[in-house]
Amino acid sequence: MEKRTLGRTGREVSVVGLGTWQLGADWGEVSEADAREVLEASAAAGVTFYDTADVYGDGRSERVVGRFLADHAGEGFTVATKMGRRAEQLPENYSAANFRAWIDRSRNNLGVDTVDLVQLHCPPSATIEDDATYDALDALVEDGSVAAYGVSVETVDQALAAIARPHVASIQVILNALRLKPLERVLPAAQEAGVGIIARVPLASGLLSGKYDASTTFAADDHRSYNRDGSAFDVGETFSGVPYDVGLAAAADFGALVRDLPGEVTSAQAAIAWIWQQPGVSTVIPGARNSEQARSNAAAGDVAPLGEAFLAGVRDLYDARVRELVHHRW
Structure with missing residues (x-):
């Protein structure tokens, strides 16, 4: 699989990575055995970048990734985690003391002395704009x-504020066929600054897989059930903030475009490929609940250029x- 430099980290990572939210919580139950199979299948398919967070299953995802990492020491994998969402989302909670406590917990969960990349996990805008934030991160x-x-x-405004900071290595942002706004300013600004772009929610919470319809139901502990109104966290994280019925119609349009592509390309693979083929994107982090999904997602890294008609x-x-x-909201 093609690799690209992840911004100011200097690390080479696969253009298709793996997001591990599913392996922690909020997507229905995934056993630890299944989680490990997802990680192993991804690695075998050429994935070298793994994204987790301290809040996924209250550390469960980090611990699963850590055990996987220990069994693959020296194989060139890059693991990124995120911190900040375990506390009330107030700027004063993003303090140097809390950064220290949070990162030490993540280091322990991951079983590493040095975390490859830590990301503030969608913090308040005031935190992104505060000089003290970066002083504390520089100290780590x-x-x-x-x-x-x-x-x-x-x-977008948060992304641009962070890109302007001299030591920010990467920005993680929602980017998919239902969220085009980052193409206008974020990706060009990141390219100019040498900042990496990690694209999350590539399938719009599964909509762009083309596998859902009006009768599809989700488990009660799946955010696609409980966060459609944004009552648990930013509604943009669930179906990219698009109402479900509108998303289904857009996904059908997307599927029609995919059917005109040559070869055997699934809607999910086309959605992932569309993202990594955008200039400035370092890696895309689809999630997977089983090894079959993991292999299929990774195969999107081999999809040929989609062409101007598709774009x-x-x-x-x-x-x-x-x-x-959505365009005015995020």
Whole structure:
């Protein structure tokens, strides 16, 4: 699989990585055995970048990834975690003392002395704009607790504020066929600054797989059930903030574009490939609940250039179906 430099980390990572939210919580039950199979299948398929967070299953995802990492020492994998969402989302909670406590817990969960990349986990805008935030993160780099740091964001304005900081290595942002706004300013600014882009929610919480319809149901502990109104966290994380019925119609349009592609490409693979083929994207982090999904997602890293007709079709469906609902919000 093609590899790209992950911004200021200097690390080479696979263009398709693995997001491990599913392996912790909020997507229905995934056993530890299944979680390990997902990790192993991804690695065998060429995935070298793994993204987790301290809040996924209250550390369960980090611990599973840590045990996997220990069994693959020296194989060149890069593991990123995120911190900050275990506390009430107030700027004053993003303090140097809390950073120290959070990163030490993650280091213990992952079984590492130095975390490859730590990201603030969609913090308040005031935190992103505060000089003290970066002083505290710089201190973690200086003492060897982390090798590099980045920021996971919800909005374009947050991304641009973080990109302007000289030591921010990467930005994690929602980017998919139902969320095009980052293409306008975020990706060009990141390229110019040498900052990596980690694209999350590539399938719009599964909508772009083309496997859902109006009768599809989700488990009660799945955020696609309980966060459709944004009552648990930013609604943009669930179906990219698009109402479910609108998302189904947009996904059908996307599926029609995929059917015109040559070869055997699934809707999910096309959705992932569309992202990593955007200039400025370092890696895309789809999740997977089983090894079959993991292998299929990784295969998206081998999809041939989708072509201008496909790219134009994505822009058209976005303009027709979802722009007015999401473009002004994030």
